Amino acid sequence: MKKYAIIVAGGSGSRMRSNLPKQFIEIGGLPVLMHTLIRFKEAFADINLILVLPDNQFDFWEELCQKHHFTVAHQLVKGGNSRFQSGKNGLSVIETDGIVAVHDGVRPFVSTDIIRESFEVAQEKGTAVVSVASKDSVRVNGQAIDRQTVRLIQTPQTFQVSIIKKAFETEELSTFTDDASVVEFAGFEINLIEGSYENIKITTPEDLEWAEIILKRNA
Ligand SMILES: Nc1ccn([C@@H]2O[C@H](COP(=O)(O)OP(=O)(O)OP(=O)(O)O)[C@@H](O)[C@H]2O)c(=O)n1
Numbered sequence: 582m583k584k585y586a587i588i589v590a591g592g593s594g595s596r597m598r599s600n601l602p603k604q605f606i607e608i609g610g611l612p613v614l615m616h617t618l619i620r621f622k623e624a625f626a627d628i629n630l631i632l633v634l635p636d637n638q639f640d641f642w643e644e645l646c647q648k649h650h651f652t653v654a655h656q657l658v659k660g661g662n663s664r665f666q667s668g669k670n671g672l673s674v675i676e677t678d679g680i681v682a683v684h685d686g687v688r689p690f691v692s693t694d695i696i697r698e699s700f701e702v703a704q705e706k707g708t709a710v711v712s713v714a715s716k717d718s719v720r721v722n723g724q725a726i727d728r729q730t731v732r733l734i735q736t737p738q739t740f741q742v743s744i745i746k747k748a749f750e751t752e753e754l755s756t757f758t759d760d761a762s763v764v765e766f767a768g769f770e771i772n773l774i775e776g777s778y779e780n781i782k783i784t785t786p787e788d789l790e791w792a793e794i795i796l797k798r799n800a
């Protein structure tokens with residue numbers, strides 16, 4: 582089975598309000614994105630890594646790789662104007678069947694166990710999407726709902742290549758907030774697997790402080 586991971590890092594990171602794109606900010610002395618790529622390489626030595634970045638960041642990324650002696654092999658692909666377009670660009674370079682995980686470049690603390698489980702479940706059932714329970718009470722349009730019915734969705738979101746490629750033939754909809762929503766729209770069942778509260782998405786400035794704490798805890 583061929584294994585791929587599309588690491589999407591083509592966004593603008595507006596909520597981080599940082600001049601340096603958030604995927605390049607160093608935590609524990611290494612850019613966020615390198616931590617993420619390393620996790621996937623540790624999960625599977627033979628994985629094919631596809632890194633989606635805005636093309637005007639390619640040169641800077643190469644400089645960072647040299648500076649940090651970063652030698653994890655990966656293919657660079659140009660980002661799009663939305664997460665959907667970035668994912669689609671990443672998929673376009675995959676030419677064989679197999680299993681592909683799509684993962685936010687800014688979720689550097691995904692565990693190798695979760696990555697491996699997502700590949701196993703996707704191989705068996707076609708799809709595997711990482712999620713956690715809500716620790717908070719939840720209201721929808723002001724109405725309290727049973728939080729046992731709520732799952733907070735993370736990445737990786739892992740699929741048989743043929744399934745996700747078929748799903749991405751659709752036009753983009755504003756309801757597509759992740760790859761699972763695209764695949765579900767195409768009629769495929771989404772299998773949720775257990776994620777981790779450590780698998781944070783670095784989105785706003787305080788997430789960088791959490792990131793340093795998580796790194797120290799895991800050291
Ligand atoms: N056009 C886009 C938009 C988002 N992403 C990626 O999707 C992941 C999750 O998105 P998010 O954290 O929201 O990143 P941004 O869209 O960059 O952030 P913001 O919404 O704050 O601008 C990130 O790794 C981001 O780089 C992408 O590859 N291409």
Ligand SMILES: C[C@](O)(CO)[C@H](O)COP(=O)(O)O
Nearest residue numbers: 664685734735736758759782
């Ligand atoms: C894909 C995702 O991380 C799952 O929780 C999330 O939907 C990304 O959303 P964002 O608005 O692009 O951060």
